[in-house]
Amino acid sequence: MTPHEIAAARPLPPRLAPVAEARARMRRTGQWHPLQSMGRRFAMGCVALEVTQRCNLDCTLCYLSDHSEAVRDVPLGELFRRIDMVRDHYGPDTDVQVTGGDPTLRRRDELVAIVRRVRDRGMRPSLLTNGIKATRDLLKELCQAGLVDVAFHVDMTQGRQGYANETALNAVRAEYIERTRGLPLSVLFNTTVFDGNAHEIPQVVAFFVRCAGTVRLASFQLQANTGRGVAGACATPITIDTVTASLRQGTGAPLALGMPVGHSGCNRYGMALVVNGRVHDLYDDDAVLADLLAATAGVQFDRQHPGRAVAALAGALLRRPGAAARCLPWAARKLWAMRRDLVAARGRAHKLSFFIHDFMDAGCLDCERIEACVFMVATQHGPLSMCLHNAKRDAFILEPIRTDAGWWDPLSGRISDAPHPAIPGRSPGLHSRKRLKGRLKAARPPGQDA
Numbered sequence: 001m002t003p004h005e006i007a008a009a010r011p012l013p014p015r016l017a018p019v020a021e022a023r024a025r026m027r028r029t030g031q032w033h034p035l036q037s038m039g040r041r042f043a044m045g046c047v048a049l050e051v052t053q054r055c056n057l058d059c060t061l062c063y064l065s066d067h068s069e070a071v072r073d074v075p076l077g078e079l080f081r082r083i084d085m086v087r088d089h090y091g092p093d094t095d096v097q098v099t100g101g102d103p104t105l106r107r108r109d110e111l112v113a114i115v116r117r118v119r120d121r122g123m124r125p126s127l128l129t130n131g132i133k134a135t136r137d138l139l140k141e142l143c144q145a146g147l148v149d150v151a152f153h154v155d156m157t158q159g160r161q162g163y164a165n166e167t168a169l170n171a172v173r174a175e176y177i178e179r180t181r182g183l184p185l186s187v188l189f190n191t192t193v194f195d196g197n198a199h200e201i202p203q204v205v206a207f208f209v210r211c212a213g214t215v216r217l218a219s220f221q222l223q224a225n226t227g228r229g230v231a232g233a234c235a236t237p238i239t240i241d242t243v244t245a246s247l248r249q250g251t252g253a254p255l256a257l258g259m260p261v262g263h264s265g266c267n268r269y270g271m272a273l274v275v276n277g278r279v280h281d282l283y284d285d286d287a288v289l290a291d292l293l294a295a296t297a298g299v300q301f302d303r304q305h306p307g308r309a310v311a312a313l314a315g316a317l318l319r320r321p322g323a324a325a326r327c328l329p330w331a332a333r334k335l336w337a338m339r340r341d342l343v344a345a346r347g348r349a350h351k352l353s354f355f356i357h358d359f360m361d362a363g364c365l366d367c368e369r370i371e372a373c374v375f376m377v378a379t380q381h382g383p384l385s386m387c388l389h390n391a392k393r394d395a396f397i398l399e400p401i402r403t404d405a406g407w408w409d410p411l412s413g414r415i416s417d418a419p420h421p422a423i424p425g426r427s428p429g430l431h432s433r434k435r436l437k438g439r440l441k442a443a444r445p446p447g448q449d450a
């Protein structure tokens with residue numbers, strides 16, 4: 001996209017029913033095929049609801065903007081309106097990622113209310129956090145409000161003190177896993193793959209395999225040059241293929257990871273069973289996968305209760321005996337291959353999924369991928385592709401918001417009868433510059449503080 005196209009891009013209202021709209025987008029962008037889950041099982045992969053722009057870390061690959069720390073938390077009523085808007089756009093069962101900044105910096109009672117509102121609207125709330133303030137007590141309260149997933153972002157871009165390398169951070173991951181033990185939560189981990197840790201990804205993957213009883217999804221984001229992050233583009237090529245190779249090395253299994261969700265240039269998804277510590281790929285047969293996808297279109301799997309998810313799958317196959325018959329030889333082969341591990345583990349098996357997400361650099365957006373995007377941000381005007389949003393974040397976070405009481409100003413938090421001008425006519429001013437993070441901070445001459 002050209003800078004002019006990026007500046008002009010706005011959220012669009014849906015034209016069709018949610019799943020049909022997703023299918024039409026996949027068709028328009030050449031991404032519709034038997035392994036495509038968008039437009040089949042989902043109307044949208046995930047919608048991010050940013051409940052604060054503030055963060056208690058300063059990642060070297062942060063997607064926030066230099067002005068994020070100056071922005072007040074969006075009023076609760078506006079977030080409720082956005083939650084309803086997401087429901088209208090994509091329907092029930094949509095995954096809503098409650099995020100920020102770090103969402104745990106939001107007032108606790110408000111964070112709980114946000115999660116409850118998402119769940120009350122029939123959607124699935126997840127919490128994306130660096131975990132620093134996500135105490136067990138908070139997670140428990142959020143579970144009671146309806147939280148489905150917690151995704152912990154942990155990696156070396158965050159500059160956590162006392163950890164020499166990515167593998168050492170497994171101690172932090174282990175502590176976070178302990179916090180969730182026994183809670184009805186699906187536990188995910190996000191890891192940014194960048195120049196500084198790409199060589200250690202196999203060890204991190206092996207850690208997730210060892211924790212497969214608790215960890216359900218290991219997600220890897222590739223280094224992207226966007227936002228206030230100072231690291232920029234990677235010096236060595238880090239691609240979906242190189243990360244796939246690391247995942248194979250770490251799991252010791254020839255993971256297929258051939259399933260894109262949305263555009264094939266954006267991501268890959270794969271699923272495995274961990275039995276007796278060994279990884280068995282479940283996505284190794286495209287024909288079986290296509291059958292399963294067709295049979296389970298419209299089925300919602302309960303991520304908090306694996307037993308119910310298995311029952312839902314069995315029910316879907318019973319309703320499609322033709323597909324079940326075609327899948328049977330594959331299932332028999334799998335069970336035979338796993339037999340020794342199943343005996344050793346006394347029948348216990350844990351699902352572990354892998355996701356690779358290749359966000360685009362802000363200055364290098366591909367129109368087709370934006371059109372096929374499966375990861376949206378809920379702006380005040382509607383959902384917009386995360387990559388596009390990050391490329392022009394200030395245009396949204398510095399814009400006044402119309403509320404029932406008047407115009408809410410994001411820099412002062414005050415309500416007035418008329419909106420203050422949004423950027424570029426306005427600067428956050430000296431006070432907020434003291435809190436600048438990222439690129440502007442890095443650009444200052446050594447020794448000169450804001």
Ligand code: SF4
Nearest residue numbers: 266359373374386387
């Ligand atoms: S956020 Fe970016 S990389 Fe992810 S699906 Fe959307 S366009 Fe693709």
